[in-house]
Amino acid sequence: xxxxxxxxxxxxxxxxxxxxxxxxxxxxxxxxxxxxxxxxxxxxxxxxxxxxxxxxxxxxxxxxxxxxxxxxxxxxxxxxxxxxxxxxxxxxxxxxxxxxxxxxxxxxxxxxxxxxxxxxxxxxxxxxxxxxxxxxxxxxxxxxxxxxxxxxxxxxxxxxxxxxxxxxxxxxxxxxxxxxxxxxxxxxxxxxxxxxxxxxxxxxxxxxxxxxxxxxxxxxxxxxxxxxxxxxxxxxxxxxxxxxxxxxxxxxxxxxxxxxxxxxxxxxxxx
Amino acid sequence: xxxxxxxxxxxxxxxxxxxxxxxxxxxxxxxxxxxxxxxxxxxxxxxxxxxxxxxxxxxxxxxxxxxxxxxxxxxxxxxxxxxxxxxxxxxxxxxxxxxxxxxxxxxxxxxxxxxxxxxxxxxxxxxxxxxxxxxxxxxxxxxxxxxxxxxxxxxxxxxxxxxxxxxxxxxxxxxxxxxxxxxxxxxxxxxxxxxxxxxxxxxxxxxxxxxxxxxxxxxxxxxxxxxxxxxxxxxxxxxxxxxxxxxxxxxxxxxxxxxxxxxxxxxxxxx
Numbered sequence: 001x002x003x004x005x006x007x008x009x010x011x012x013x014x015x016x017x018x019x020x021x022x023x024x025x026x027x028x029x030x031x032x033x034x035x036x037x038x039x040x041x042x043x044x045x046x047x048x049x050x051x052x053x054x055x056x057x058x059x060x061x062x063x064x065x066x067x068x069x070x071x072x073x074x075x076x077x078x079x080x081x082x083x084x085x086x087x088x089x090x091x092x093x094x095x096x097x098x099x100x101x102x103x104x105x106x107x108x109x110x111x112x113x114x115x116x117x118x119x120x121x122x123x124x125x126x127x128x129x130x131x132x133x134x135x136x137x138x139x140x141x142x143x144x145x146x147x148x149x150x151x152x153x154x155x156x157x158x159x160x161x162x163x164x165x166x167x168x169x170x171x172x173x174x175x176x177x178x179x180x181x182x183x184x185x186x187x188x189x190x191x192x193x194x195x196x197x198x199x200x201x202x203x204x205x206x207x208x209x210x211x212x213x214x215x216x217x218x219x220x221x222x223x224x225x226x227x228x229x230x231x232x233x234x235x236x237x238x239x240x241x242x243x244x245x246x247x248x249x250x251x252x253x254x255x256x257x258x259x260x261x262x263x264x265x266x267x268x269x270x271x
Numbered sequence: 272x273x274x275x276x277x278x279x280x281x282x283x284x285x286x287x288x289x290x291x292x293x294x295x296x297x298x299x300x301x302x303x304x305x306x307x308x309x310x311x312x313x314x315x316x317x318x319x320x321x322x323x324x325x326x327x328x329x330x331x332x333x334x335x336x337x338x339x340x341x342x343x344x345x346x347x348x349x350x351x352x353x354x355x356x357x358x359x360x361x362x363x364x365x366x367x368x369x370x371x372x373x374x375x376x377x378x379x380x381x382x383x384x385x386x387x388x389x390x391x392x393x394x395x396x397x398x399x400x401x402x403x404x405x406x407x408x409x410x411x412x413x414x415x416x417x418x419x420x421x422x423x424x425x426x427x428x429x430x431x432x433x434x435x436x437x438x439x440x441x442x443x444x445x446x447x448x449x450x451x452x453x454x455x456x457x458x459x460x461x462x463x464x465x466x467x468x469x470x471x472x473x474x475x476x477x478x479x480x481x482x483x484x485x486x487x488x489x490x491x492x493x494x495x496x497x498x499x500x501x502x503x504x505x506x507x508x509x510x511x512x513x514x515x516x517x518x519x520x521x522x523x524x525x526x527x528x529x530x531x532x533x534x535x536x537x538x539x540x541x542x
Binding site: 041043044066068107151152156159173174177217218222223232235236239240242243244245255256262263264266268 | 310312314421423428437492524530537
């Protein structure tokens with residue numbers, strides 16, 4: 001086993017890690033932003049995004065960042081998760097075991113392999129961590145392509161935020177170095193069609209555009225018939241997110257929806 | 272992929288983890304003993320040994336242990352590393368990259384697999400962490416069977432003590448659960464959504480039914496506009512096949528198509 005990565009492995013790792021942002025949502029304790037920055041930097045990650053932290057990074061944050069104060073100082077702050085991931089092609093939400101929503105749930109190692117594959121395909125990736133006590137809410141999880149779950153002790157699963165960032169960052173680094181567990185099986189761990197894909201993956205904003213038009217189309221063709229639209233939209237979002245659409249596929253699906261909308265508009269014109 | 276270990280996997284993990292002690296040598300900051308106890312317990316480890324800490328565990332230690340105060344309270348204190356590991360059959364020393372002594376140096380994952388094998392063979396294992404600033408000295412490293420090195424960012428490798436304990440404990444837990452690198456790669460080869468899915472996967476015939484109706488719908492809404500339909504259908508088939516649809520999702524999509532067909536039928540009735 002190689003413990004000293006070759007120059008090219010290190011270069012490849014840097015390439016992958018540069019395409020990954022760590023997003024902390026609604027962080028409550030300023031110190032945790034510093035500790036998370038430190039955990040990131042030990043593993044070669046440098047892009048930190050803060051979504052609506054309860055307190056902006058302060059002296060305590062910088063004290064705990066230690067030598068990773070550069071990561072913390074260059075952190076970007078956004079007001080919503082949607083804004084933080086607008087240009088991302090893959091979004092992973094870290095969760096405690098949760099069945100609140102039926103999101104694909106991955107081990108950190110499997111997620112890290114997918115991140116590497118996505119980075120190599122030219123994607124932009126976000127790994128998202130929720131609030132210390134309450135994690136990510138359902139609306140935030142809806143924005144994620146998959147959930148990542150650290151297989152902690154069921155009797156005591158309270159990793160603190162920095163510890164969770166450390167574990168994920170460690171797995172991302174190993175995958176980037178080509179040292180991950182699933183590496184030999186990588187072809188099976190990445191979306192089945194990744195190797196065949198030529199087109200750039202769709203961004204979060206492009207997918208949201210598709211979902212918005214899909215919602216409008218369901219209304220136009222009177223799909224809901226008085227039922228609440230949320231459940232159907234949630235299921236449709238999930239299956240399309242799971243498919244890992246590329247830009248061309250999003251254009252194709254939107255073209256189909258446009259024609260369905262046009263027909264519905266003609267059909268209801270005389271009503 | 273299995274994210275919920277079976278009872279027997281959990282039992283096997285508990286068996287392995289019960290044979291592992293975490294040894295902290297010469298810890299300087301009392302808080303770190305508490306944070307290390309917490310990191311251990313999140314991964315199902317409970318045996319903590321303190322070798323000549325600069326300060327005995329105090330209120331700060333217990334505050335940082337949070338719900339792992341039981342691990343800290345039951346910690347054994349020894350005056351030398353030799354005493355702490357007297358009955359161990361394998362001893363791993365965690366080090367920053369160091370060539371001071373010619374000790375075999377392992378990745379955490381590889382070490383964790385060896386720990387599991389040793390536990391199954393009836394051994395007693397110690398994983399040893401040195402002082403915050405200076406690590407283990409040469410005499411202490413001489414007592415170790417192998418060194419373990421976390422492959423950190425060469426430009427900033429300062430994991431704090433609790434972060435290093437967290438990473439090693441995580442790898443020990445994965446190995447104990449049979450999820451480690453050297454374990455069969457099967458978990459990653461299972462279809463991605465298996466863990467979240469409750470519904471039976473759609474059969475080939477169900478998928479063909481969907482694709483047939485999709486083709487009819489594209490005709491009905493005049494999607495092709497004179498172009499050959501094959502290319503679009505091929506792309507749509509591919510993306511839906513990639514999503515790994517279940518039966519319920521096929522029903523949902525067919526319901527949407529039915530409503531689009533109905534609208535198209537109304538729209539073209541007067542033609």
